[in-house]
Amino acid sequence: MKQVAAIIGGGVIGGGWAARFALMGWEVRVFDPDPEAQRKIGAVMENATRTLPMLYENPMPTPGGISYHGSVADAVAGAVWVQESVPEKSGLKLQVFKEIQDICDVDAVLASSTSGFKPSELQAGAARPGQIVVAHPFNPVYLLPLVELVPGPAAAPETIDRAKAILTRIGMYPLHVRAEIDAHIADRFLEAVWREALWLVKDGLATTEEIDNAIRYGFGLRWAQMGLFETYRVAGGEAGMRHFMAQFGPCLSWPWTRLTDVPDFTPALVDLIAEQSDAQSGQSTIRELERLRDNNLVAILRALKGQEAAAGRLILDHDAGLRRPLGDGVPLVAVRRTVPVDWADVNGHMNEGRYGQVFSDASEALMAHVGADRAYIDAGMSYFTAETNMKYLAETLVGESFYVETRVMFGEGKKLRLWHEMKRADGTLLATCDQFLLHVSLETRRSCAPLPEVAEAVERLAAVHRESAHAKKETDHG
Amino acid sequence: MKQVAAIIGGGVIGGGWAARFALMGWEVRVFDPDPEAQRKIGAVMENATRTLPMLYENPMPTPGGISYHGSVADAVAGAVWVQESVPEKSGLKLQVFKEIQDICDVDAVLASSTSGFKPSELQAGAARPGQIVVAHPFNPVYLLPLVELVPGPAAAPETIDRAKAILTRIGMYPLHVRAEIDAHIADRFLEAVWREALWLVKDGLATTEEIDNAIRYGFGLRWAQMGLFETYRVAGGEAGMRHFMAQFGPCLSWPWTRLTDVPDFTPALVDLIAEQSDAQSGQSTIRELERLRDNNLVAILRALKGQEAAAGRLILDHDAGLRRPLGDGVPLVAVRRTVPVDWADVNGHMNEGRYGQVFSDASEALMAHVGADRAYIDAGMSYFTAETNMKYLAETLVGESFYVETRVMFGEGKKLRLWHEMKRADGTLLATCDQFLLHVSLETRRSCAPLPEVAEAVERLAAVHRESAHAKKETDHG
Structure with a gap:
């Protein structure tokens, strides 16, 4: 019998989870009060069905079905994994976890997609805090392997082990974030860059398209395969990491960035960015851009798979496990x-x-x-x-x-x-x-x-x- | 007759320029007082000769030779392009540009690889400031297309046009940085992320390897193809950019980042990072890591070329121009x-x-x-x-x-x-x-x-x- 994953809250992230679980052979039960949820998740599922199997040379498991339920209790009953992706509001999340714990198996992993809350904030006051963790994925969830697994202070060791095993089984890379911190790890970088980018646009120094080009024609290509530190280790040349640090470390105190300030998020700034983004990408619909993004991700991941490197190595290993x-x-x-x-x-x-x-x-x-x-x-x-x-x-x-x-x-x-x-x-x-x-x-x-x-x-x-x-x-x- | 590029200052960046120009059919003349310069540039040239032609389906031009010269004057005579990549010291750079302008053609483009100086600082007091620009590339220069072209206030329109044409001809993407600012554009993002990463390591929240994994298994894959804004436009889903901003904009004021501080660059922090980097990548030599990086970049760029997208689109266009x-x-x-x-x-x-x-x-x-x-x-x-x-x-x-x-x-x-x-x-x-x-x-x-x-x-x-x-x-x- 197929294992059951409950998805509480659809949308782009919840839909991505639903698609990944279903395509990896799980039965998926969704609760989302949005009357549009089924249509939205269907659209994500369509993208995922087209692209996720392209990452593998071996046949994937028979997909599980996705069913829609009228209550948290109905969706959660019998689930081995419960993924909460409701809006980032503290009271709402606590209420949802209470409803989940009223009914769920005591062995189930209860995971939140949150980037805004630390696990301790979700565990506080819970009936069984030990089964709650943060599992923060990245969009599109059905293609990107990274998931930040943040157990926080209360998660039980068995919960962490079970969570890692299941996430690996559905083709993800659980990055165990050992200390809980605001925004976990990756989003801290994204926030830093986002803030700097807002300044550049606001001050008229660069458009959204120029910024995107500065990233995707340059360091974005490095980061897709080696990340930050290994890239710099290589850049240090024969003298290695220490040399790199000696050479570039001092730059840190130069007055290069506006990051010590936070730009005011005024309607004028929102307009400016939305207009530039329209000029840059407005000729394509979001569905078209999603397809473009997913095609590119498949091609990049397959390229890295061919090199047995970086995220491609993860997929290669996962693929080997699918061989019969x-x-x-x-x-x-x-x-x-x-x-x-x-x-x-x-x-x-x-x-x-x-x-x-x-x-x-x-x-x-x-x-x-x-x-x-x-x-x-x-x-x-x-x-x-x-x-x-x-x-x-x-x-x-x-x-x-x-x-x-x-x-x-x-x-x-x-x-x-x-x-x-x-x-x-x-x-x-x-x-x-x-x-x-x-x-x-x-x-x-x-x-x-x-x-x-x-x-x-x-x-x-x-x-x-x-x-x-x-x-x-x-x-x-x- | 082949066109001549003069490379003033070898090392990883100067060597990368030398390799790209030579493989694109230019005669390259190098001046670098380092007695190891020839060996170091030879190593870069070996990497580049192996990989750059792999990006193209069409035959590349017959490579030009690389010659080594005992003085700036000797290297620069007759050059159409002069690339300065000497250490980031103001006095040294000004002296080098003076020596270049004493002898170079008045029509030559004089470009600096600097990230630490603005063009106005290099143009100030120059005999002919109109022919000086910043052309800031990214390592490895022979594979990554991005070059930030910063003309600053004094560069002549003909210089800018000529620089764009030549950079495009050697397979690069000149990103015209319209207003000169400290660190241009891309390095502002790199600095922001580097600073945040140092905090995470210093505070024991994540190791260098965990940080690299957080990047290369997640958003690094997105940035390699769409950059920041287009990625977020898609993430906003059917509601688009305005929706994304409404949803995530407020996060900016959350206390997520340590970026308002600059970590002290103490010997202890240098040791910690060097040790973690050794544990992560120390089993490979720098040469091996360079090959790995370059293989991955070739594979990713070719994958994007197959999709006719992002940096792959640039290479496709360049490749079409090579067809005979x-x-x-x-x-x-x-x-x-x-x-x-x-x-x-x-x-x-x-x-x-x-x-x-x-x-x-x-x-x-x-x-x-x-x-x-x-x-x-x-x-x-x-x-x-x-x-x-x-x-x-x-x-x-x-x-x-x-x-x-x-x-x-x-x-x-x-x-x-x-x-x-x-x-x-x-x-x-x-x-x-x-x-x-x-x-x-x-x-x-x-x-x-x-x-x-x-x-x-x-x-x-x-x-x-x-x-x-x-x-x-x-x-x-x-």
Whole structure:
């Protein structure tokens, strides 16, 4: 049976939580008095359904359903995780947590999305403060891995451990904030930058677009992968961190920033920023900007995944946990996935090169299945593709789900021949690949015989698959 | 003849400028009294030579040479661009600009990499203040496009225009900072965040690694593509920017940040940060971290390029400017490029799928050559690949340069058959591809005849290429 997550309060953040839990296979129960909640969460869910699976090469769990409930009690009953994302008002939050604790399991994790309150403020006066934590996510919750987990003084160690395990399981990175402080960690940086940006706009020194360009064409690209300190460590050059600090530390006392002041948040300033933002981005709707943002995030996260670095490393690890054995089916289903945004070409469909990658992935899965896995490769042997013949039979579009059926047609000594059929989720044949591989030593880069257990596994499969291919051929022609 | 850039002051920043200019085809002349300058710039040049070409699908200009000179005068003579990156000391900078202006062309752009001085401070008392600007880049200069161009009060309009044109030509984005202010724009944000980060470490609230994770797993991913304001515009949801401001504006006056203070930069704080940084990243050398950073930047920038977004859009435009007509050679050289880091697979060489992409790129170049270019595609017609037969004859490694020779073997009506040979820069045959394409209507997604001018161009090529292929075959077998 699916585990249950209760989402108290929809909106952009609550909707993001709902989408992530549902797509990771949880049953989601929502309470939100807003009559528009279902429509709003539906829109978030649509964005998330399109993009989150693109981060993974392995098939995701069967999504859980999202149901809407008329009361906190109804949504919370039986939930393992309760996520509160109601407006940032102290009395309201305390009231909601009271209602939750009146009914929820004593083992459930009760987490608040708040950035404005510390956990101690939510735990104070609670029936069971030990099960309450802050789990502060970042928008879009369904794509960004960061969640600040702030247990505060009262959360029980079991609650913290359970929270970390669950957040990791749904593909997030729980950053354990060890001491509770106002705004946790990340928002302190965001506030500092936001304040400085307001000054620059207010004083007419830069427009919103100029500021965005100053960030995204420069240090934003560094921060996406290394953050602040590691970037500076590298910038210090061969002399390292101490050198960097010696060189730049003193700048701190220079009169560079207006941050010692807080700009007045006047209607005129709001108008100025809203007008500049319209001039910068007004040609696109928010939905269009959301798609653009999500496509870019998928592409960046996949790029980092390819480098096994930063947030990409997190997704790689999570993805590995989704891998399932290929089983004994004939043919083997070697790949099952969706087409990510970075696979499209100028014709608006999956680029032909990506078919080669799909079939390469299929052969890699087959290799792992016969024992020529990552460890085997690390030990110095692998199969290299020598020749492929591919037929592209139907277009494959971004976001489509497909699978690859793989047969071993021949496997003797160092020679391996595979037959792949790539099919849309509905069974339509999209492409075929006749692939000939050679077993090689990664040391000499020359062909050589596989280890006996791999050779035997290949021969065993070849015997069964060849037979089924013949049977299939007769059926096709029959 | 190549244009000349003079680099006054090497180090990480000066070296980055030298590398970017040289790789963009400029002759670079360096003056730096440091006896280690040549070695240090050589190391930067090595990083840049490996990665900058990876951002482009088109061949880059032939690199210019880097020469080292014993005086400012010697380096500056004949230079179109002079970049000053000496230590941030007022007297030194003024002296250097005096020496430059004693000898330089009156039309040369004299640019300072300074973040600590405003242009007016460098222009004051100069012989020709109109040719001096600040051009503040970001490390690594050879990969990050941002450069803050601050003309200050005295720079001549021609200088500003010339500076923008040259910076754009070497692949950078000149952000025109209209009013001179301390630290320009981006460094004000960096300072604000750096200061807050120092407080968090000093007070024991977070380690350097926790802070880096808070950035790179969360908002760093947003800022790499949209910056601050556009991100918040989207976060405001359907109600947009005004709603976001109404909701979050008031937080500004909350007591969230320690930014009103400046932490004392004591030896104890330096030790604490250096130790935490060692624990976080000390297992890698700076050179290793530089490679990691650069690989990640290449991957992120290429990901954004694939989405035609943010900094990737800049590179796409720059790349388009590098494209040259294929000419009349037989065979056509349809692709000439290096293997970027994101094309590697678990075997440590170029993944077989990328061969498909290379040949797809070659056929796209061929299509453009016969008039089936982007405009033709936008007008509703294109060629789709129906079948490929690829032979993988030798491994291709990341960073290697290669080219593709393409022949039209058959071209009649809607049918097009190409023969591609992919060769390492030294002529070694790496792979071949026999590719069969069909001309299609993008509206009906069905095959149809090409427009007459495209059909004729294809037939013309087929006649010439087939003949040469026959001649080649005879030679091969002779």
